[in-house]
Amino acid sequence: MAKDFLRHSSLPLFLKELAAYGDVHGPVMTDDTVPAFGRIDSPADLRLDNRRALIPPKKYLLPPRETVLTFSPDRGYRHPPVSERKIILFGLHPCDLAGISYLDKVFTATEPDPLYLKRRRNLILVGLSCEPDDYCFCGDMGTGEPSQFDIFLHCTVEGYRLAGGSPQGEQIISGISMLLSECELLPHSRQACLIERKILDAAACNETFPDSPLWDDFAARCLSCGACSLCCPTCYCFDIREYGSLDGETAKRLREWDNCLFTEHGKVAGGFNFRNNRRARFLYRYQHKYLGFGPVRGIVACVGCGRCREVCPVRIDLLDLFREGGHEQQSCN
């Protein structure tokens, strides 16, 4: 039997070992009581009972606002230095791991983004199993079974069963063998939910529910606050801005999170807007999230974390489309 079981009591020691590889970040509660990912300076900071962080871990790979280029007259445009320090992201639920896996497909596949690549190489992902609540359905999106991680911790009553998912993860686990003991295999349970099949079937058929009255309902209620996109682990639309310095010579180019629910998103020079109403913007969001375009065409981007359903101030739930859309299996036509 494998020695892969970590008792709850050994968790602080495990975190200490992890700290040897870099800065440990994980689920914390901010001073203003927001569940978040943040730096873990002591095991007491860790809040493993956080259901989900408000802002997903995409912020470690795509900061909300970052300098992507600097300009100076003598050197032209240059990439800024990126910290080479490793970050261990501890306590990532399977949905958030799936979110990172999706972003990897976007930012490292056809047109690798140099800043993303550097940050990604310096991340060590430590996953943690979780129990779904009323909002999330990650098990149902096939993301409950973690796909991409360095280490994954399956929770049990008395501790965690560790699995290595990469050479680096295996190396870390072998380095803490003194903390591990043997354990019975856990019975694997995967929750089934009807919505998963409906989403995947609809996506496979390129379904856009053009006749659904829900689009008008969503458009009428939406506040265009963008919260659903902001807290989505796979939303990555960005805007680029450049600001000159007061010296009149140098400049910084920033990449900022953008939001397809915002009016400006579809505007072109001269002021024409290809998505000038909320309905059009919702359809765009649906297209990206469930059907995909560009390098992720055909890949369902929803990882079932439930954040958008939880944060929407007017309780808009895109899943209603699948529930009420009446899309039957094998009805592509």
Add this chain to the structure above:
Amino acid sequence: MNSNPVIKSLPLPAKITGLRQLSTDTSLFSVRLDDGEAARQFIFEPGQFIQLSVPAGGEVPISLASTPTDNGTIELCVRRSGHVTSLLHTQEVGARLGIRGPYGNGFPVGEWKKKNVLLLAGGLGIAPLRSLLHHLLRHRVEFGDIALMYGAREPSAILFKEEMVELGNRTDMHLFLTVDFASNESPAGLICNTGLLPTLLKEVNFATENTVAVVCGPPALYRCVIVELQGSGFSCDSIFLSLERRMKCGVGLCCHCAVGDLFCCTDGPVFRYTDIKGIREAL
């Protein structure tokens, strides 16, 4: 160039080498990469675009309005419209710029050999079609009849007036100009109709057999022109459109330019009408 993704993500230093005002708000900028070798290797197809950086202003996608030259100078026809282009219009010869690209697919000129080509430009839409026309005329024998129909708001807004005079004098192509509103001013040396481009299209007899139509202009132009073209007998797969979107990155990441499940920056900006006609908000 551009095989290295790191280089592709970095604007290369360039300078304005020439400047010609074309109308009150539009100028033609000649731009050349500082690195002579990189400039000579800057090969592109008509219809492609670059991401142009104006330091302290930002970056904008701009159609290439010329064809590749021996010394690598490119021409960009830019209207003063937003933050970056306004800053560009304050720059003079010698000013520093940055260039990434070229991006996009360009016009499939290889497919058009032996075919007649009808170019329809509205306003600033002349920019990519000028590049295409230069290419067609340079390889004149490979194509059938060539016609350019170009519509502008008013006589003073006609871009490349001197070039239009030259094109009008050529015997190996047809030029049709129109302005939406006539004024007292008449463009020197140019024969110009009054009325919208689709109206002009209706009035001119053009063989639709073995002909491709290429359209570029403001969003409102496409729908009317396409209706006219189809009415004249053009099939959907012989109509090509160069679309405008707000391409922030040019490489299919920022997600501003999606047209259905296609990206204007990487799958376009040139689309065959067949491929986008069913897409909501494509035009």
